[in-house]
Amino acid sequence: MTKKISIAIDAMGGDNSPQKTISGVKLFIERIKGEDYLLNLFGNEELINNELKKQNISKKSINIVHSDSVISDKETPLTAIKNSKNTSMWNCIKSQLISESDISLSAGNTGVLLVISRMILKMMDQVSKPALAGLWPNKTGTNVVLDLGANIECNEENLIDFSELGSALFKSLFPEKKPIVSLLNVGSEEIKGTEELKRAFKKLSELSSDNNFIFKGYIEGDKIMDGNSNVIVTDGFTGNIALKTAEGTAKFITNNLKETLTQNIFTRISLIFSFLALNKFKKKLDPRKYNGAILLGLNGTVVKSHGGTDALGFYHSIDLCYRIVRGGLMTQIKKNLSHLKNDKN
């Protein structure tokens, strides 16, 4: 880690960039002030400079690294290997390799980001597969769910690695807590689920009790948000479906609520009285607060912001990067994995 916390940002990825990304940078600088950090912005220097000027942002903690090209949304992981070199995304990730940055953030093409992150940073020796982790709101705070789609199929070894990686991420964000890990399944009884899950359950139960997390067993989908588990482990197919289904359900309900509360004169009067409380409710559940999926298991950390998010959403991703590095994620991961290795032998 360099002395200052140093974040590499792909300024060109996602919708409305670099305007959106630079507006996110502005929010970060305004809110974090007093802390020591460096933001390395990757992309078209002229466009970035124009945005910084337009938005009246001081370049005190900003370093611009010019990149000629940008990865398009239409690029597939296959074609990207050929076409991605020296794009803003490529240089943003490579910046960790040459120790200029501690973490990389992009709102660009997800498939390409996963592939080139792995190409550039390489997988850690002890890890069987990398995983994409997300933060979910729950009854008592926030939890980590992984894998959200980096791997369509996973075996027990992958699931155990994800438990260690997810726990390290949770620990870096909430150092005061010992993470409680659960495996997502179709029932809570030991006999339920796939053979991979049963083997992972058995191995996780056998891990020594002084390990980096407490294994709590299986949980079902309706318990993800009840606050009793901090790290929820699943394969990338199931995790992706669960995440998207939760997003769809939340949108369906809040859209219905919006229609309900604006449908007539009485409900609109009611809003005068409930405005502040409903605003707080909205803020608490604002998906932009949880924007940013974290790719774990490589020799470096890459955060993927939603491409369609706005400046506030992008700000939350930058802030997430900052908190992850401050919490010493990479050190925590190494600690977890070495412990696992000892335990495996």
Add this chain to the structure above:
Amino acid sequence: MTKKISIAIDAMGGDNSPQKTISGVKLFIERIKGEDYLLNLFGNEELINNELKKQNISKKSINIVHSDSVISDKETPLTAIKNSKNTSMWNCIKSQLISESDISLSAGNTGVLLVISRMILKMMDQVSKPALAGLWPNKTGTNVVLDLGANIECNEENLIDFSELGSALFKSLFPEKKPIVSLLNVGSEEIKGTEELKRAFKKLSELSSDNNFIFKGYIEGDKIMDGNSNVIVTDGFTGNIALKTAEGTAKFITNNLKETLTQNIFTRISLIFSFLALNKFKKKLDPRKYNGAILLGLNGTVVKSHGGTDALGFYHSIDLCYRIVRGGLMTQIKKNLSHLKNDKN
């Protein structure tokens, strides 16, 4: 099919039964009046009679079939095979075999219900695996999602059968619409997903255009409730996780909303103005309206009510049974499967 629509009800299954189930029966009789039907109630005759008397229910359209024993919630599918004969659940299902009933309903032990339904009714010749289907609210009405957990692992043949079974169910409930079928996946592009999904996608795309449904391709989890697909097909593991995650998310949001709207004097005043509208909102999303998972692919139809639902939830399951039989589900299934068979050859 008997002349009257005849529904077999396990009066003893689920929490607070037979009080709950009989209260559900009462609601059904009150709301359906004028229609021709017969309710065969299975369970302890004395207890059922006492409840009917207590709740002042006429026995005009009710037939009680005494069963000595009840399947406990602790019974596993393995032990149940030995212990379930002549229980209320067993007799309730068997009633279809001896043509006394058109459909069977129970709020009892799910695992046991799945196993003994299959034992008694047997799988249809053309079906590779039975599936558990559920009804979900969406933007424009209701859709069918299957499998919700009858099969942990599914191949392409199963997924194609589920498409035919789910379409038949949708058609029996909404005869005026030609069902639109989608496969649940982690992306909408053809290259996404497991090998089983890709093979199912290919076969469904090749089915002749005069078939019983329109195949729309892949959808992601956030599109389940957007109203553009009527039948969403997935394996039982993924379907179960999606269903439970949606339930958990809905509960999380509505609990937060409840707290928000009762937190102070202003929000409580707001409720005076929004009470009617919020009540309608609550009713629209009430999970009891969607209570009842339908086991498809056997020589008969079995509906599983949530064990923990109340009288209103159980009523909705009885009503669902009635609508399914009235819509000619079994005839529709045979039509779909024979078409599929012709198409396979």
